[in-house]
Structure formats: C-alpha cells, structure tokens
Amino acid sequence: MAQAAETPTKLSQIAYQRFKEALFSRQIPIGATVSQGELAELLQVQTGALREAMQLLEKEGFLTVLPRSGIRIVKPDMSHLKDCFQMRRVLEGEAVRRFAERATMGELADWRARHEAIIELARGGTVESALIARSAEVDQAFHLALAESTRNPLMISAHTHMMEQIGVIRLDNMYMLSSLAIIQTMQEHLAVLATLEAQDPDAAVAAMDAHLARAMHRAMGL
Known part of the structure; x- marks a missing residue:
C-alpha cells in the first residue's frame, strides 16, 4: 500500500x-x-x-x-522575565512539595551525586561547551522531575512552556553563564535536596522559592 x-x-x-x-x-x-x-x-x-x-x-x-x-x-524584556519566574515559583512550590512526598532516598542520593559532579567540574574555572551542556541537562532534568512528580498534566504542560520561555531569555547576549553561576545553581539545588532528605516539605518549598528568586536575578544580570 x-x-x-x-x-x-x-x-x-x-x-x-x-x-x-x-x-x-x-x-x-x-x-x-x-x-x-x-x-x-x-x-x-x-x-x-x-x-x-x-x-x-x-x-x-x-x-x-x-x-x-x-x-x-520574540525578544523577552524584563517584565516578561519576571512574569515567567513568578509563574515558576507558583508551579514549582507545589511541585517540590509533591516531590517531597514521593521521592525515594535512592532517587535523592542519585540527584545529589549528579549535582556534586557538576560542581567538581565547574570548580576547574573554565566554562566549556561540554560543561554548559551537562549542567543545563542536570538543571532541566531536576526541575522536570519535580514537575512530573505532581502527576498533573496541566501543571506539567504549563511548566514545560515556562521553561521554554526562560530558554528564550537565555538566548539573549545579556545572559552570560559562568563557572560561578553554574556552581551557585547546583548548590541551590543541593539546598533543596537537603530539605527533601530531611523529609521537610515546608523547608523544601522555601528553598525552592529562594533558588528561583536567585535564578531570576542571575537571568537579569544582577
């Protein structure tokens, strides 16, 4: 046929x-x-x-x-950037709470190891394309895992859209990725993981909110 x-x-x-x-x-x-x-x-x-x-x-x-x-x-402006991060803080606050309820200690240990490996590489001081790609992969995968833990298709779809919008923001020349920025991002994720390992959902929400606030400032070049 x-x-x-x-x-x-x-x-x-x-x-x-x-x-x-x-x-x-x-x-x-x-x-x-x-x-x-x-x-x-x-x-x-x-x-x-x-x-x-x-x-x-x-x-x-x-x-x-x-x-x-x-x-x-599109060329995102500061207002659009703030809107995207505001939405992420709402979505990921709920997502990390669900993740705290459902993630196993084995999963958390795996995430910790992946983040610590990136920090070790970034401490070399030279930001190469391979390091940027690997750190971005871990960053995106971690946030996606949080979103998927909600088991809510609408929230997952909205989160995916926000991540794409922020991806466009990062295409702008003003967004410069340094070894310090990579280390800061990974350390902030580790702070979230520490609250998850302690099985403290409220602390996890607070740690995620603090991370996203700092991530927004980095995206703004502050």
Missing part, C-alpha cells in the same frame, strides 16, 4: 518543531524581523504549513505576526 501523504496538520507540526529547533540553536536571532518566505525557506517547510504553525507559536509568545511587515521573533 502506498504511504499516505502527510496531512496539513502533520506538516504544520513539523514546521512548529523546526521553528523551535532553529530558535534554540540560534539559527533564528531573537528580536529579528523576517518575512514569511524567508522563514519558510530557512525551515524548509511549505508556507501553508508555516502559517498554521505560526498561529500556535504566536499564542505561545514565540513570535508576533506584523500585518504587511513580516514576522517579529
């Missing part, structure tokens, strides 16, 4: 995913204004599929369609 042609919905999903891949790999500069044709050529997708994908991307805040002027790629 001949393979069915890809449906418009499937093609728009491809366009949607390729846009995000291009954005986070810096092929599409944040704040840039491009034409629909230029974007379709870059993503190697049909304009019809791109138009459909753009509707969702605009709702999610990744771009703005300008009538007769093209497509403006």
Whole structure:
C-alpha cells in the first residue's frame, strides 16, 4: 500500500518543531524581523504549513505576526522575565512539595551525586561547551522531575512552556553563564535536596522559592 501523504496538520507540526529547533540553536536571532518566505525557506517547510504553525507559536509568545511587515521573533524584556519566574515559583512550590512526598532516598542520593559532579567540574574555572551542556541537562532534568512528580498534566504542560520561555531569555547576549553561576545553581539545588532528605516539605518549598528568586536575578544580570 502506498504511504499516505502527510496531512496539513502533520506538516504544520513539523514546521512548529523546526521553528523551535532553529530558535534554540540560534539559527533564528531573537528580536529579528523576517518575512514569511524567508522563514519558510530557512525551515524548509511549505508556507501553508508555516502559517498554521505560526498561529500556535504566536499564542505561545514565540513570535508576533506584523500585518504587511513580516514576522517579529520574540525578544523577552524584563517584565516578561519576571512574569515567567513568578509563574515558576507558583508551579514549582507545589511541585517540590509533591516531590517531597514521593521521592525515594535512592532517587535523592542519585540527584545529589549528579549535582556534586557538576560542581567538581565547574570548580576547574573554565566554562566549556561540554560543561554548559551537562549542567543545563542536570538543571532541566531536576526541575522536570519535580514537575512530573505532581502527576498533573496541566501543571506539567504549563511548566514545560515556562521553561521554554526562560530558554528564550537565555538566548539573549545579556545572559552570560559562568563557572560561578553554574556552581551557585547546583548548590541551590543541593539546598533543596537537603530539605527533601530531611523529609521537610515546608523547608523544601522555601528553598525552592529562594533558588528561583536567585535564578531570576542571575537571568537579569544582577
């Protein structure tokens, strides 16, 4: 049987995913204004599929369609950054409380070992791409594990969206990752883990809130 042609919905999903891949790999500069044709050529997708994908991307805040002027790629400002972290503090406060109820001591020990390994590498003082990638992987995986511990699809989806928005913020040149920032992030996670090991949900919520407040300041360049 001949393979069915890809449906418009499937093609728009491809366009949607390729846009995000291009954005986070810096092929599409944040704040840039491009034409629909230029974007379709870059993503190697049909304009019809791109138009459909753009509707969702605009709702999610990744771009703005300008009538007769093209497509403006998002460039988050300080207000947007604060909004994202405010939402994360609400979501992750509940998430870390659920994680405190459900995580095993074995899981916590594994997370501690992963964080301590990153700190040891970062203390070398040189920030290389491999260290950045590995620290980002541990950071994102830890926060995702917290979100997934809620077992609430709506909260997990909202958290994923917030993490993507903050990922866009980190594409800006103002966001510079240093060995000190990596160590601080990992140590703040370890402070959260210490409260979880002590089986103290209230302290875990407070430690997570303090971590996210400091993370916001780092993202602001403070």
